[in-house]
Structures are given as structure tokens and as C-alpha cells.
Amino acid sequence: REFNVAVVGATGAVGRMMIRVLEERNFPVKNLRLFASERSRGLKLPFRGEEIPVEVLSETRSFSGIDIALFSAGGSRSLEYAPRFAADGAVVVDNSSAWRMDPEVPLVVPEVNPHAVAGYKNKGIIANPNCSTIQMVVPLKPLHDYGRIKRIVVATYQAVSGAGQKAIEELSAQTRAWCAGEELPPAQVIAHQIAFNCVPHIDVFLENAYTREEMKMVNETRKIMEDDSIRVTATCVRVPVFYGHAEAVNLETERKITPEKARELLSNFPGVVVRDDPENRVYPLQIEVAGRDEVFVGRIREDESVECGLNLWIVADNLRKGAATNAVQIAEILAREYL
Ligand code: A2P
Known part of the structure; x- marks a missing residue:
């Protein structure tokens, strides 16, 4: 039909x-x-x-x-x-x-x-869901099913395309002006100059001092994972990248998940690609995952500061999977x- x-x-x-x-x-x-x-x-x-x-x-x-x-x-x-x-x-x-x-x-x-x-x-x-939330929950799902995630600490590195077509033009215009040695056109869509800069301000600030983007990651993650016990805290940052969001994610789980086990769980999960070979400089990059529909995970390593912790670097095309x-x-x- x-x-x-x-x-x-x-x-x-x-x-x-x-x-x-x-x-x-x-x-x-x-x-x-x-x-x-x-x-x-x-x-x-x-x-x-x-x-x-x-x-x-x-x-x-x-x-x-x-x-x-x-x-x-x-x-x-x-x-x-x-x-x-x-x-x-x-x-x-x-x-x-x-x-x-x-x-x-x-x-x-x-x-x-x-x-x-x-x-x-x-x-x-x-x-x-929100673009940053989607790409985070896909790889977290098999890890949660195996080891029960108790807490997530995430910082994002989000492309300007997430703010729409005008934001893409804003980064282009500022970059062109900078390269030509001209005065930069003023920020309009993004709160501050985004060329050669990172801006820790996506969507509006709320009464609790977090941005709405950050609270989307908290609330939407719990709703999609159907588990209100997962604690989430986020810092969302706009970076001068056109396509693709990256996220540094720290997890604490109930049951220990070794990096080897995490790689196995992630490799077998639909929609996830593991790119994790740091010796050969292999880890997900925004410029490489733009145009792809999967979520890419690398830099998988133990958080040695806690009993059961894991660090991940998660990257996806925000206009596609996001x-x-x-x-x-x-x-x-x-x-x-x-x-
Ligand atoms: P239009 O191009 O006619 O303004 P982006 O997030 O890239 O800025 O895109 C927003 C999308 O929402 C565009 O397709 C835009 O259409 C559309 N849009 C914005 N305001 C309206 C509206 N009042 N009625 C219908 N579509 C709208």
C-alpha cells in the first residue's frame, strides 16, 4: 500500500x-x-x-x-x-x-x-525527540539493558544546522568575513559569534539556570528509556561545525560494563557503528559522519574514578538520525x- x-x-x-x-x-x-x-x-x-x-x-x-x-x-x-x-x-x-x-x-x-x-x-x-537526545539514547539502550544506567553526565558539541538554515548561513558569513579580514556580521540566530567560538547556550535559559535544550536531554531520555530513575545532567554547547553533533558521555551503571563488553553490546545493536581504534587515530568525527544515518561511538573507556563507570564519544548527523x-x-x- x-x-x-x-x-x-x-x-x-x-x-x-x-x-x-x-x-x-x-x-x-x-x-x-x-x-x-x-x-x-x-x-x-x-x-x-x-x-x-x-x-x-x-x-x-x-x-x-x-x-x-x-x-x-x-x-x-x-x-x-x-x-x-x-x-x-x-x-x-x-x-x-x-x-x-x-x-x-x-x-x-x-x-x-x-x-x-x-x-x-x-x-x-x-x-x-530532540536531536541530541536521539543520538544519545540509541547506544545507551543496549548498555542500560545489560548494566542498568544509574546516572548520565553529558556535554554536547552541536552543529549550527540544528538551529536551522539561517544558522548555517550565519556561520558561513562570519567565516567568510573573517577570512577576508572584514568585520564580522553580527550574530542573529546564535547568541554570540559562532565562527571560531563555542557558545554554551542553546534554546532559552530556564529558572533552574539550565537551558531548555539541556532539560530536553534530561526529560526526554527518561521518557524514551521508560525509566524515571535514570539521573541525567547536561551541558549543551553550539560549536562552529555545520553538520553533526558530538557528545562526551559519562555513565554510571549498577553492573560493571567493561569497555570490551560495551564494544560487543554496541556492535550488535542496530543503528550503531563502533569506531574505536585510537592507536590508528580512529574515533568518530563530525565531518565523517555527516551524511550517514547511523550513530557512531568511539573513545570507549573505563571511568577510573568510580566503581562502575564508562566514558563514550557519540557522534551522529543531527539532520538525519537526529x-x-x-x-x-x-x-x-x-x-x-x-x-
Ligand atoms: P519558510 O522557508 O517559508 O520560512 P529552519 O528551521 O531551517 O529555519 O526551517 C523552518 C521551516 O519552517 C521552513 O520550512 C519555514 O518555511 C517553515 N515555517 C516557518 N514559519 C512558518 C509559518 N508561519 N507557516 C508555515 N511554515 C513556516
Whole structure:
């Protein structure tokens, strides 16, 4: 069976990748509809050799006939339009943070909690987790099943593409100006100059002095792993990288996991690639994993400061596994098992 699919926010960094991943994975698309803002009026985007016109979301009266809608147009669009698409019969897979912590909305990473997809029946909405959370929970799942993770301490090194198309242009423009010896254009999307700099500020600051990005990693990890006892603390940092997030992750487990055991568990887990041969300078790098759909793990070593601790370096393409690929994988489960 084939499905009528919509991409909402089709012109954005994630939306364009969603279209590409649908094509690459041969998703059974009957008809594809694309939506964006009035700024994209008249634009056409390629899909399977055809040029598909972009429709203006706010001018569309009915969304009937759509089976699956992939949303990545920001939280306020998701809050307003996801229920409207659902009322018109679609199942929405939403990449924004708007619905993620709603107890009636499943938050799904297919390698970790595919069974949760069934919860789409509540509201017709499934939430796609935060990019940094997705790439962390995939390799942590087999480690948790084996040794029970008690606590996670993570610091992220996140690419500008996670902040959207304008942030990609911001890093380019600042870098070009710096190389030309010109004055840098002012920071607009990112809080400070991002060229040749790291900025420990992603999303907004909350009352507890953490950023919302950091608290997403805390709360979403527990929901996806279905274990509220896991303690998580995060520091999220924007770095001058275009594509790919990296994470330094420290784990404390109940049962000892040796680095050898961790490598074995990770190598056998779907969606994970172990790249861990430091003698030969082999470890995951953002520039090398960009364009890949798997999560890469290296620098696997014992945390010698505690009884049962492990350190990992986890890298993935934030627009792919961190966003578009994960959303399309959820759609594949819907198509295969539910619709
Ligand atoms: P547009 O390109 O027309 O502004 P990014 O995260 O890369 O900035 O992308 C955001 C996506 O969300 C874009 O596709 C953008 O469309 C879309 N978008 C933003 N605001 C609206 C809106 N009010 N209605 C529909 N789509 C929107």
C-alpha cells in the first residue's frame, strides 16, 4: 500500500532532509504535499525527479486525504496545525518540542521504544525527540539493558544546522568575513559569534539556570528509556561545525560494563557503528559522519574514578538520525504495522 505524505516546513534544513530521506529509503509515497510559509510562495522542490510546488500552510483550508504528515516548522506551527492535520485524518510525526512531554503523545526512537508508536491513537500525534537526545539514547539502550544506567553526565558539541538554515548561513558569513579580514556580521540566530567560538547556550535559559535544550536531554531520555530513575545532567554547547553533533558521555551503571563488553553490546545493536581504534587515530568525527544515518561511538573507556563507570564519544548527523531519518523511521513503523 502507498501513502499520501505531507512535509510541513518543507523548505527548512530538516524539511529538505525529510524529503531526501523519504526518497532515499524508498518510502511508499503515493502523493507528496509540501507546506511552508508565505515566504516560500511559488517555490518548487524536487522529489523523485519531479518538481513539487510548496503550498502556503496558513492559506490551506483542508488537509484531508493526507495519511502521514512530517512536521518541522517550529513549535507554534506544530501546536496549531498538528491537531488540525490529525482531525483531518493524518498521523503527525512532529519534530518540534511542542508535544514531546505530553503524556498522551508517544516520544519514539525506533531502535529503543518502537512499541510506543501505538500511542499515536490517542491524539494522532507522535513526537520526534530532540536531536541530541536521539543520538544519545540509541547506544545507551543496549548498555542500560545489560548494566542498568544509574546516572548520565553529558556535554554536547552541536552543529549550527540544528538551529536551522539561517544558522548555517550565519556561520558561513562570519567565516567568510573573517577570512577576508572584514568585520564580522553580527550574530542573529546564535547568541554570540559562532565562527571560531563555542557558545554554551542553546534554546532559552530556564529558572533552574539550565537551558531548555539541556532539560530536553534530561526529560526526554527518561521518557524514551521508560525509566524515571535514570539521573541525567547536561551541558549543551553550539560549536562552529555545520553538520553533526558530538557528545562526551559519562555513565554510571549498577553492573560493571567493561569497555570490551560495551564494544560487543554496541556492535550488535542496530543503528550503531563502533569506531574505536585510537592507536590508528580512529574515533568518530563530525565531518565523517555527516551524511550517514547511523550513530557512531568511539573513545570507549573505563571511568577510573568510580566503581562502575564508562566514558563514550557519540557522534551522529543531527539532520538525519537526529531529525529526518528518525521521523521517517517512525513513519515506516506506522506504514508497516498500523495504517
Ligand atoms: P519558510 O522557508 O517559508 O520560512 P529552519 O528551521 O531551517 O529555519 O526551517 C523552518 C521551516 O519552517 C521552513 O520550512 C519555514 O518555511 C517553515 N515555517 C516557518 N514559519 C512558518 C509559518 N508561519 N507557516 C508555515 N511554515 C513556516
